[in-house]
Amino acid sequence: MRIGITGHRGLSDTAERQVRQELAEAVKAYSPDELVGLSCIADGPDAWFAQAVLDHGGRVEVVVPAAEYRNSLPDWHHATYDELLGRASDVHHTGLDESTSQAHMAGSELLVGLVDEVLAVWDGQPARGYGGTADVVAYARRTGVPVRVLWPAGASRD
Numbered sequence: 001m002r003i004g005i006t007g008h009r010g011l012s013d014t015a016e017r018q019v020r021q022e023l024a025e026a027v028k029a030y031s032p033d034e035l036v037g038l039s040c041i042a043d044g045p046d047a048w049f050a051q052a053v054l055d056h057g058g059r060v061e062v063v064v065p066a067a068e069y070r071n072s073l074p075d076w077h078h079a080t081y082d083e084l085l086g087r088a089s090d091v092h093h094t095g096l097d098e099s100t101s102q103a104h105m106a107g108s109e110l111l112v113g114l115v116d117e118v119l120a121v122w123d124g125q126p127a128r129g130y131g132g133t134a135d136v137v138a139y140a141r142r143t144g145v146p147v148r149v150l151w152p153a154g155a156s157r158d
Contacts, residue, residue: 002117004037004039004119005038005045005120006108006133007044008123009043011157012155014155015157018152023121024055026150032058035059036061038061038063038111040065040104043080054084060088061088061114062090063091065108066100067096071099092111104131108136112136118148120136121133122151123151137149
């Protein structure tokens, strides 16, 4: 089973703990031998999901939205990004250079096209900018890829 991830960044510590638990539980529903998680491995749910897949014994494939993508992520996340990228069984590139919202959406569209299901850490609200979680959910639904929303009761985002 090929599962992709999309989700809000900037969650509170409490929401992070809840989301990490929900992601771990979602991943455990699949046989490790058949589980492939696809992620852009940004800080937050992308990286948490990739780590949960690896911890469960599955494989991770990474989608890189742009050549400059890593540099657009917070400095404190670079070590985690590098580690997860190094553990990827395959890496998919959009071919774009600049890390823009258009590149991020192109990466998400590539990811959606490679999976059987998308897990969305999503509060159900519209995207705050093009390429946000709501846009990815809408794209997946338009293209017929099932979406499972994970959002802890009472959680909020910055």
